[in-house]
Amino acid sequence: MFETGVRQLRMALSMTWGRPFDTGSLTRLVADAVATVAEFGELGLEAREVIETPFADDADRADHADRSIRRTARRLADLSPFYAELFAASGFHVGTADATTLLGLPTTTKHDLMSRPRDFLCRGSEPHLATRTTGTTGRALEIWLSRYELEVAAALGALSGVLHDELHGDDLMQVHVSSRATAAVQLASMTCRLVGARCRVLGIIAVDDALDALAGSATTMSVNASYLAELVVAAQARGLRPDDFRLRRIDCVSEILSPAVRAAAEQTFGAPVSDNFGMTEVIPVTATSCSAGHLHHDLTMGHVEVLDLRSGDPAAPGELGTLVVSPYFPYRECMPVLRYDTRDVVRPLAGPATCEQAGIPGTSAVLGKASQLVEVAPGHVVTPRELVEAVEDLPSRPWPARFHAEPEGGRVRIDLPAGAVDGMSSAGLTDHFAERGLDARVRVLDDHRAPSLRRVRSDLRELGFVAPEPVGA
Amino acid sequence: MGTPTSTTLPTFLALGVAIAGTLLTMALSVLYLRHVRMERPAIGTFNGVDVVVVFGFIVVLPLLYLVLPLTPLLVVLGLTFTSALVFGLRPVLGPAATWIVVGVVIAANIWMGRTMLGTVVGWQLFWIENDLLVVGAAVATANLYVQGGMRLRHVAWFGLVLAVYDAVFTFVWPITNTLAQRFIGWPFDPSVGFRIGIYNATIGLGDLLIYSLFVIAALKAYGPRAARGAAVISVLCGAVVPALLPLITDVFIDARTDVIVPAQAAFGPAAFLYYRWLRRTYGAERTMAGFLGRADVDRQAPTPSFALSVP
Ligand SMILES: [Zn+2]
Numbered sequence: 001m002f003e004t005g006v007r008q009l010r011m012a013l014s015m016t017w018g019r020p021f022d023t024g025s026l027t028r029l030v031a032d033a034v035a036t037v038a039e040f041g042e043l044g045l046e047a048r049e050v051i052e053t054p055f056a057d058d059a060d061r062a063d064h065a066d067r068s069i070r071r072t073a074r075r076l077a078d079l080s081p082f083y084a085e086l087f088a089a090s091g092f093h094v095g096t097a098d099a100t101t102l103l104g105l106p107t108t109t110k111h112d113l114m115s116r117p118r119d120f121l122c123r124g125s126e127p128h129l130a131t132r133t134t135g136t137t138g139r140a141l142e143i144w145l146s147r148y149e150l151e152v153a154a155a156l157g158a159l160s161g162v163l164h165d166e167l168h169g170d171d172l173m174q175v176h177v178s179s180r181a182t183a184a185v186q187l188a189s190m191t192c193r194l195v196g197a198r199c200r201v202l203g204i205i206a207v208d209d210a211l212d213a214l215a216g217s218a219t220t221m222s223v224n225a226s227y228l229a230e231l232v233v234a235a236q237a238r239g240l241r242p243d244d245f246r247l248r249r250i251d252c253v254s255e256i257l258s259p260a261v262r263a264a265a266e267q268t269f270g271a272p273v274s275d276n277f278g279m280t281e282v283i284p285v286t287a288t289s290c291s292a293g294h295l296h297h298d299l300t301m302g303h304v305e306v307l308d309l310r311s312g313d314p315a316a317p318g319e320l321g322t323l324v325v326s327p328y329f330p331y332r333e334c335m336p337v338l339r340y341d342t343r344d345v346v347r348p349l350a351g352p353a354t355c356e357q358a359g360i361p362g363t364s365a366v367l368g369k370a371s372q373l374v375e376v377a378p379g380h381v382v383t384p385r386e387l388v389e390a391v392e393d394l395p396s397r398p399w400p401a402r403f404h405a406e407p408e409g410g411r412v413r414i415d416l417p418a419g420a421v422d423g424m425s426s427a428g429l430t431d432h433f434a435e436r437g438l439d440a441r442v443r444v445l446d447d448h449r450a451p452s453l454r455r456v457r458s459d460l461r462e463l464g465f466v467a468p469e470p471v472g473a
Numbered sequence: 474m475g476t477p478t479s480t481t482l483p484t485f486l487a488l489g490v491a492i493a494g495t496l497l498t499m500a501l502s503v504l505y506l507r508h509v510r511m512e513r514p515a516i517g518t519f520n521g522v523d524v525v526v527v528f529g530f531i532v533v534l535p536l537l538y539l540v541l542p543l544t545p546l547l548v549v550l551g552l553t554f555t556s557a558l559v560f561g562l563r564p565v566l567g568p569a570a571t572w573i574v575v576g577v578v579i580a581a582n583i584w585m586g587r588t589m590l591g592t593v594v595g596w597q598l599f600w601i602e603n604d605l606l607v608v609g610a611a612v613a614t615a616n617l618y619v620q621g622g623m624r625l626r627h628v629a630w631f632g633l634v635l636a637v638y639d640a641v642f643t644f645v646w647p648i649t650n651t652l653a654q655r656f657i658g659w660p661f662d663p664s665v666g667f668r669i670g671i672y673n674a675t676i677g678l679g680d681l682l683i684y685s686l687f688v689i690a691a692l693k694a695y696g697p698r699a700a701r702g703a704a705v706i707s708v709l710c711g712a713v714v715p716a717l718l719p720l721i722t723d724v725f726i727d728a729r730t731d732v733i734v735p736a737q738a739a740f741g742p743a744a745f746l747y748y749r750w751l752r753r754t755y756g757a758e759r760t761m762a763g764f765l766g767r768a769d770v771d772r773q774a775p776t777p778s779f780a781l782s783v784p
Pocket of ligand 1: 290292293294295353355356357358
């Protein structure tokens with residue numbers, strides 16, 4: 001108790017004053033939390049305030065953001081060649097940096113990171129793990145993380161997992177994200193190790209092998225939306241039911257999760273699906289979805305803005321904008337970014353939220369990549385989410401959705417493989433999309449063209465010589 | 474009616490005070506553990522380091538007592554009693570009533586300690602008030618630790634170390650007696666005591682605390698039968714043996730004929746052996762969650778009385 005108090009105090013001081021975390025102390029604090037749950041069955045009241053900066057009100061939140069931005073910018077000016085140059089070129093004064101002056105600084109793009117990766121490495125940092133984006137959009141981007149960053153992110157993730165009862169020592173976490181997403185995989189296994197849970201990293205393997213491993217064994221699953229869709233289809237084809245699984249939660253990361261797939265997954269696996277936002281470039285800043293379908297952003301570890309896609313000014317409520325994220329020091333130190341333009345499109349909420357996370361600022365769910373928006377007419381944009389949700393809601397359940405969309409004479413033309421529209425008339429299809437707010441014309445293509453219509457993460461198949469047998473559970 | 478000899482009256486007074494104080498504190502601690510849930514920190518459970526920290530206080534505080542002038546010492550003691558009582562009463566009475574009750578008890582202790590000690594009856598009234606204060610503090614502190622996750626293993630080791638400490642400080646470097654004498658006649662005397670005639674008999678807060686810890690940690694870990702065994706050991710080794718020893722030998726009687734016995738020296742080893750036996754017989758200790766899962770324990774609010782009859 002005494003030691004725990006000291007460790008908690010040290011963590012609180014780091015969070016408040018921005019001093020680097022003592023990762024050893026943080027790691028032992030996770031062990032304390034695990035021991036607390038073992039002794040009492042749950043953490044004490046007010047545990048939430050231990051890892052989430054308790055913002056009393058908006059002013060408090062703004063103050064935290066301003067101080068964190070100034071601290072982060074100061075460090076970048078000293079140690080990051082890219083930002084030292086950018087600040088000088090754009091007349092950005094770190095001494096007066098805050099959420100308002102930050103608006104005058106150009107955003108950092110994926111292109112910046114790709115073209116000058118070395119200039120983003122802070123002087124004196126010790127890169128440890130390279131992780132490459134497995135994005136479906138273009139060339140891979142490489143980000144280096146230090147051991148410190150991984151240890152801090154894993155410990156805070158583990159604390160949050162224990163706190164929200166999302167992970168405990170009896171759990172077996174099965175991981176179905178690409179094995180090449182090294183940071184995500186590493187963090188999953190480190191988090192499990194800290195909590196004392198088992199971790200089974202399988203990657204994107206043959207779905208039947210994944211189901212064999214899952215059945216009667218794993219209690220939590222971390223998975224991409226497209227692979228989850230494939231798992232649901234395969235599980236239903238095999239007649240598997242919730243009784244065949246021990247899952248208690250499914251964490252979906254990246255990609256658009258449609259309500260149709262989500263409902264089917266919950267029905268088939270018998271566990272709630274949570275839809276989260278996370279991105280390699282802005283680790284460890286994340287967002288979680290609430291019951292109202294909003295995305296609520298973690299503002300303790302980073303600054304989150306929504307910027308108008310054209311003007312770059314803050315997007316108006318209800319308008320489309322790109323998520324721009326600035327992870328704070330001391331959470332990121334090795335190859336940090338400031339005002340990183342994720343190109344993930346959201347809408348700021350039009351009014352005050354009334355959901356269970358109303359206290360945490362939110363946006364809409366991610367509606368898709370900015371490059372994949374379909375502008376059918378000036379000022380009328382169709383988002384990838386609308387399309388994915390409508391296609392995955394087709395009676396044939398073509399999961400994950402394979403389609404191509406482009407504007408055509410003021411409407412949206414949707415190319416779909418024949419299998420997806422099986423048994424539907426042209427009029428029926430038009431009605432289906434019209435009911436979902438889409439004025440669409442459907443063009444039917446051969447099934448063999450399906451995979452090339454839309455790339456999804458479950459396409460990143462990992463091969464083996466023989467089907468692996470699950471062991472250890 | 475013959476006058477008792479100079480050794481028998483103090484001996485039986487000491488025996489009575491020790492047994493009554495120990496039994497009352499243990500019984501109230503058990504009742505409290507069964508029915509009252511204290512607040513605990515968000516993260517953290519009692520561990521070996523906490524045993525060391527508590528022991529550190531026990532070692533350092535008496536030294537402070539010897540060094541500090543009386544007034545700051547009384548302030549420290551007053552604050553200690555106040556916080557222990559507030560912690561203990563708040564879950565029962567709510568914040569407002571707690572502060573009123575604690576305020577009255579503390580104020581009465583100061584007032585009685587300063588005005589009523591001219592007569593034997595005054596002394597007796599003061600002792601009764603002070604005893605309430607001390608028993609309350611011991612019950613609250615014991616529960617704070619055990620409800621905070623202190624295990625019987627911790628208590629057993631704690632008792633063993635205290636045994637050595639107590640023996641050393643009684644025979645080798647006898648400040649225990651100096652301490653006991655120093656507080657008599659002042660408010661916030663950290664002992665349960667009573668006076669008959671010219672004799673004051675006391676049993677220290679620390680002794681009561683360790684006996685209560687032992688009993689309720691045994692209750693939490695292994696259930697009521699184990700707790701009854703722990704209570705017998707506490708009363709015999711902690712109260713009866715130390716009180717009767719002076720009848721057999723006179724090494725425990727100091728120049729002023731006050732009885733000074735290292736009670737912990739008898740209790741510590743017995744408690745430790747009992748713990749080892751329980752562990753060997755019944756296996757691992759129950760956690761607080763396991764204890765609270767039992768039907769005869771209140772998780773949150775008081776349960777209807779029929780729940781108490783469930784085994
Ligand atoms: Zn919400």
